[in-house]
Amino acid sequence: MRDTLDFLLHDWLRTATLLQRPRFADHTAETFAQVLDTCERIAREKFAPFNRLADTQEPHFDGERVHLPRATHEALAAYVESGMLAAAQDYEFGGMQLPCVIEMAANAFFSRASVAMGGYAMLTSGNASLLMAHGTPLQREVFAKNEFAGRWFGTMCLSEPQAGSSLSDIATRAVPDGEGHEADPLGPRYRLRGNKMWISGGEHEITENIVHLVLAKIPGPDGKPIAGTKGISLFIVPKKLVNTKGELTGERNDVALAGLNHKLGYRGTTNTLLNFGEGRFPVRGEAGAIGYMVGQPGEGLRCMFHMMNEARIGVGLGAVMLGMAGYEASLAYARQRSQGRPITGAGKDATQPPVPLVEHADVKRMLLAQKAYAEGGLALALYCARLVDELHTGDEAARAEAGLLLEVLTPIAKSWPSEWCLEANSLAIQVLGGYGYTRDFPVEQYWRDNRLNMIHEGTHGIQGLDLLGRKVVMKGGEGLRLLALRVADTAQRAGQVEGLAEHANALSGALQKLGAATKAAWATGVPEEALANATPYLQAFGHVVLAWLWLDVALAAEESEAHAALKPGKRAALRYFYAFELPKIDAWLGPVARREPLLREMQDAWF
Numbered sequence: 001m002r003d004t005l006d007f008l009l010h011d012w013l014r015t016a017t018l019l020q021r022p023r024f025a026d027h028t029a030e031t032f033a034q035v036l037d038t039c040e041r042i043a044r045e046k047f048a049p050f051n052r053l054a055d056t057q058e059p060h061f062d063g064e065r066v067h068l069p070r071a072t073h074e075a076l077a078a079y080v081e082s083g084m085l086a087a088a089q090d091y092e093f094g095g096m097q098l099p100c101v102i103e104m105a106a107n108a109f110f111s112r113a114s115v116a117m118g119g120y121a122m123l124t125s126g127n128a129s130l131l132m133a134h135g136t137p138l139q140r141e142v143f144a145k146n147e148f149a150g151r152w153f154g155t156m157c158l159s160e161p162q163a164g165s166s167l168s169d170i171a172t173r174a175v176p177d178g179e180g181h182e183a184d185p186l187g188p189r190y191r192l193r194g195n196k197m198w199i200s201g202g203e204h205e206i207t208e209n210i211v212h213l214v215l216a217k218i219p220g221p222d223g224k225p226i227a228g229t230k231g232i233s234l235f236i237v238p239k240k241l242v243n244t245k246g247e248l249t250g251e252r253n254d255v256a257l258a259g260l261n262h263k264l265g266y267r268g269t270t271n272t273l274l275n276f277g278e279g280r281f282p283v284r285g286e287a288g289a290i291g292y293m294v295g296q297p298g299e300g301l302r303c304m305f306h307m308m309n310e311a312r313i314g315v316g317l318g319a320v321m322l323g324m325a326g327y328e329a330s331l332a333y334a335r336q337r338s339q340g341r342p343i344t345g346a347g348k349d350a351t352q353p354p355v356p357l358v359e360h361a362d363v364k365r366m367l368l369a370q371k372a373y374a375e376g377g378l379a380l381a382l383y384c385a386r387l388v389d390e391l392h393t394g395d396e397a398a399r400a401e402a403g404l405l406l407e408v409l410t411p412i413a414k415s416w417p418s419e420w421c422l423e424a425n426s427l428a429i430q431v432l433g434g435y436g437y438t439r440d441f442p443v444e445q446y447w448r449d450n451r452l453n454m455i456h457e458g459t460h461g462i463q464g465l466d467l468l469g470r471k472v473v474m475k476g477g478e479g480l481r482l483l484a485l486r487v488a489d490t491a492q493r494a495g496q497v498e499g500l501a502e503h504a505n506a507l508s509g510a511l512q513k514l515g516a517a518t519k520a521a522w523a524t525g526v527p528e529e530a531l532a533n534a535t536p537y538l539q540a541f542g543h544v545v546l547a548w549l550w551l552d553v554a555l556a557a558e559e560s561e562a563h564a565a566l567k568p569g570k571r572a573a574l575r576y577f578y579a580f581e582l583p584k585i586d587a588w589l590g591p592v593a594r595r596e597p598l599l600r601e602m603q604d605a606w607f
Contacts, residue, residue: 007563012556013386018099021393039106046075047113054268066203080150104385111321116268120201122314127154130307134295142246152209157196168228174216185244191288193277202272203257210239215300234300235291254289256280265448312414312457319453320377323421326428326446327370334358368576370424377417379549384413404479408471411463416542418453425450464534487548494551503578510544520593532600533591540588547582550574
């Protein structure tokens with residue numbers, strides 16, 4: 001994996017060019033490599049050996065405390081000591097001012113080693129980054145800075161037992177906390193009451209405090225909650241109350257663990273149902289959790305999407321690395337396990353010794369698929385991270401383009417790896433056969449852990465609605481047009497390279513089909529007709545994007561001298577994707593283009 005990671009960073013994304021920008025001027029290619037080396041070592045020594053332990057000894061609650069294996073505490077302490085929680089932040093906040101693309105590449109090692117243990121850090125970094133973008137100076141100093149230092153960890157609290165993804169239906173309420181609530185130095189002070197479900201990292205003793213970011217509805221002018229999403233605001237709700245110096249006051253906030261959810265995978269991350277304001281821990285003799293508003297009233301969702309979009313790319317990366325882990329495990333198994341004889345012109349010769357599994361054509365198919373999914377997904381995640389660097393440090397034109405491309409690609413960065421790297425894990429189990437289904441080998445855990453990523457941070461249905469309903473039509477389709485220009489540029493360059501021209505033509509044709517289907521879906525201007533088939537549109541869009549990235553990666557491999565040994569493998573994965581995967585878009589785009597009415601006309605009774 002490291003060779004591929006280095007190739008993608010240096011030969012494809014040309015991260016060395018970032019060193020010319022003032023923000024990254026203190027770094028060199030060597031410091032980038034040192035960061036990757038350090039994270040690879042910590043992941044190998046502190047995370048990977050205990051991935052199975054965290055799975056089998058999942059968190060348990062004794063009524064007072066949540067217990068986790070000591071190895072989880074030690075792994076996260078090593079992560080905190082590495083400084084990676086603040087890797088991309090300013091020096092004044094304890095950061096290293098690393099490019100986002102280097103930060104994401106470094107975090108890939110932890111996702112590969114133990115995605116569940118690494119989840120605490122991903123949530124904390126996203127929580128603190130949101131506060132850096134939308135919090136007041138004191139909120140950044142008190143809460144974000146302590147999170148970046150690893151003294152406190154953070155969560156995001158959106159879903160509720162009765163609402164799930166339908167945030168307009170959340171029932172958690174926030175009311176002003178008495179006279180002078182607006183003058184609190186930490187932000188307008190409210191009392192929250194309600195319940196939040198599926199909160200990862202919601203209770204533990206890894207750190208001395210937990211900073212919850214909670215969505216809740218505030219009252220309107222008439223004193224009643226505002227309907228829909230307009231009344232949703234965002235609040236900092238610490239587990240333990242703090243003062244303006246970031247010191248614990250010794251008083252517990254009215255946030256209580258109602259119970260742990262026990263999931264199929266990701267068992268190493270506590271997943272909780274939290275009660276806010278039930279009165280178990282009254283503050284100043286009164287029930288109601290103390291929360292400090294972030295941003296303006298009614299802008300909670302806008303603020304939270306900062307963390308959600310960052311988390312969506314992080315979820316995609318986690319899915320990629322689980323796919324990569326399964327690929328590497330099944331490849332190693334296929335190379336050492338001998339079974340069966342090759343088919344020759346004379347058929348099978350039972351007198352010959354068995355050959356390694358990797359010699360069989362169908363096993364090669366499964367391994368190539370995993371390689372195409374995992375390495376392609378890694379390219380997608382790193383490309384998005386590189387766009388984040390353009391968004392923050394590029395010139396005005398580059399920033400505008402990066403922002404539009406990120407809007408369009410974020411649903412793909414989350415959804416495509418969570419579907420196809422899960423398929424990679426399924427294929428890894430298949431390569432191992434019956435052994436793959438046992439807990440003696442790690443591939444079954446990789447599949448269980450990865451299955452959650454199709455739900456994490458918005459299901460496929462939600463991502464499809466976002467892509468077709470908003471992203472490709474926003475600003476008159478400007479984001480889609482910009483992406484099409486980049487795809488067309490890759491096809492044009494590849495058309496001049498021997499062995500790649502056929503793929504360039506196929507990519508151009510796929511792009512035209514995608515554009516035509518997009519127009520056809522919206523031909524009547526009726527959202528219900530266009531969006532009924534949003535999920536197959538998402539799948540086709542994702543495959544076109546990955547076909548583009550694979551061709552672009554192959555072009556870089558053609559020119560690479562430092563990683564010339566990778567060229568045959570990249571070409572083989574490219575050929576696989578164009579031969580076996582890209583043709584699938586016709587089946588997905590057909591219902592989209594004709595606005596197939598079945599799914600919106602289907603009636604409950606017909607089931």
